Amino acid sequence: MNPRRTPARIILLGCVLLPLAGCSVNKFAVNKLGDALAGGGTTFASDDDPELVKQAVPFSLKLMESLLSESPNHRGLLLATSSGFTQYAFAFVQQDADELEATNFAAAQTLRLRAKRLYLRARDYGLRGLSARHPGFTAALAADPRAAVAVLGAADVAQAYWTAAALGAAIGVGKDDPALLSEIPQMEALIDRALVLDESWGRGAIHDFLITYELSRQGGSDDPITRARRHYERSLELSGGRTAGTFVTFAETVCVEQQDAAQFEALLQRALAINPDAVPEQRLATLVMQRRARWLLAQKEELFLLPAKPAKS
Numbered sequence: 001m002n003p004r005r006t007p008a009r010i011i012l013l014g015c016v017l018l019p020l021a022g023c024s025v026n027k028f029a030v031n032k033l034g035d036a037l038a039g040g041g042t043t044f045a046s047d048d049d050p051e052l053v054k055q056a057v058p059f060s061l062k063l064m065e066s067l068l069s070e071s072p073n074h075r076g077l078l079l080a081t082s083s084g085f086t087q088y089a090f091a092f093v094q095q096d097a098d099e100l101e102a103t104n105f106a107a108a109q110t111l112r113l114r115a116k117r118l119y120l121r122a123r124d125y126g127l128r129g130l131s132a133r134h135p136g137f138t139a140a141l142a143a144d145p146r147a148a149v150a151v152l153g154a155a156d157v158a159q160a161y162w163t164a165a166a167l168g169a170a171i172g173v174g175k176d177d178p179a180l181l182s183e184i185p186q187m188e189a190l191i192d193r194a195l196v197l198d199e200s201w202g203r204g205a206i207h208d209f210l211i212t213y214e215l216s217r218q219g220g221s222d223d224p225i226t227r228a229r230r231h232y233e234r235s236l237e238l239s240g241g242r243t244a245g246t247f248v249t250f251a252e253t254v255c256v257e258q259q260d261a262a263q264f265e266a267l268l269q270r271a272l273a274i275n276p277d278a279v280p281e282q283r284l285a286t287l288v289m290q291r292r293a294r295w296l297l298a299q300k301e302e303l304f305l306l307p308a309k310p311a312k313s
Contacts, residue, residue, distance in 0.1 A: 004278040027034035046280045050287050054092045061085060068125075075159075078129030081252030083162040085122035089115045090169060091288045099295055112173045119170035126163025130156060145189035157198045161206060168213065188217070203282075208246055211235070212253045228254050242279050244289035252296055261304040268293040 044060075047053050064081045068074065069098050071155060097111035132136040140148035152160055167180075167187040174180045191213065214227040232250045239246060247267040255264035271293040276286040296303075 016156060019262075028060065044284060046283050047277065048283055048287065050091070050284060051293070053284060054119075055107075056085065057088050057092075059286050061088065072128070073132040075129055075132050078125050078132060080163065082122045082126035082129060082159065082166060085118050085125065086162055086166040086169065089118035090120065093118060094173060095113065095288070095292060095295070116170050116174045119166045119173070122166035123163055123170060126159055126166055129159045130163065133159075141189070145185045149189045149193035152193050152197065154197050157194050157201050160190045160194040160197075161201065161209070164194065168209065177222050188213070199234070200238050203243055203247060204238035207231040207235035207238070208243070208249050211246075211249045215253055215257060225254060225258065244271040244274050244276060244286045244293065248289045248293050248296070250263070251293075256303050259304055261300065264304070265300065266299050 044057065051261045061084050064077055064084070068077055068081065071077070092109055093115040097108045097115060098112065101108035127138045134151050136146060137151070164187050167183055171180050171184065171187065173303050191206065191209055194201065195210070199206060210231040211228045213254065214231065217224065232246065234248045235243070247270045251264045251267040255267065272287055272290050276283045
């Protein structure tokens with residue numbers, strides 16, 4: 001199948017396959033469509049209309065889930081579904097919740113619960129993908145995370161990253177869930193193994209993840225801020241400073257932790273100054289993170305203890 005003709009074929013085949021959910025679908029055809037879907041992520045990633053993607057992604061995700069019911073060990077589909085649910089939950093559910101909280105706390109909490117469920121769905125697909133390549137991996141990870149991840153190789157980095165990202169995000173929005181908190185060692189083992197295997201993956205995406213996590217990591221060898229800053233600096237090197245998420249992540253975590261309002265604003269302005277068209281394959285991610293940068297700037301007075309403004313005479 002020619003990847004350049006994938007979108008039209010996906011729409012046509014999707015309309016045919018969805019009504020056949022209860023029927024036996026030819027495994028070869030399912031796998032070929034699965035290959036096309038799994039390799040078609042750049043279609044969304046390069047889009048310049050986040051709202052259009054927000055409306056389109058759920059259909060794509062449900063189509064991939066339908067195909068996985070017929071071909072449950074398709075590793076490409078499992079990776080695409082895991083990453084897709086994670087990104088959709090962050091960009092279009094959790095961000096909506098964050099923006100809504102100030103005016104409608106109850107509705108924001110409802111959205112966060114939805115985001116948590118989507119992240120956990122993504123985590124489960126990620127674990128299935130790793131277990132498809134390494135039978136028994138999910139159980140081994142729960143029993144002894146550090147020993148389990150030793151079997152992962154370079155081909156597993158993307159799946160390990162998205163599984164860790166989904167689990168970390170679920171923990172972030174479900175801090176009151178003891179069962180989730182007990183999975184922190186699994187998340188930590190996955191992201192640390194991905195870092196060892198290919199620290200440059202995703203133009204520094206693993207380092208961006210660790211900017212946030214180092215602030216709460218237990219038992220680190222040195223100061224958490226120092227560790228987070230090292231990841232920030234390395235991510236900048238790997239991305240050439242063209243990834244908006246690096247600036248937003250450091251501003252939202254380290255700058256807020258240190259109450260450095262000046263650097264907070266400076267970094268968010270750097271994120272907003274990035275041309276989304278400079279790296280077309282990450283255009284959508286840039287636009288999503290620039291939206292978050294604008295929201296964070298609007299929250300500055302809530303995040304920092306700023307000097308009181310002089311009273312007007």
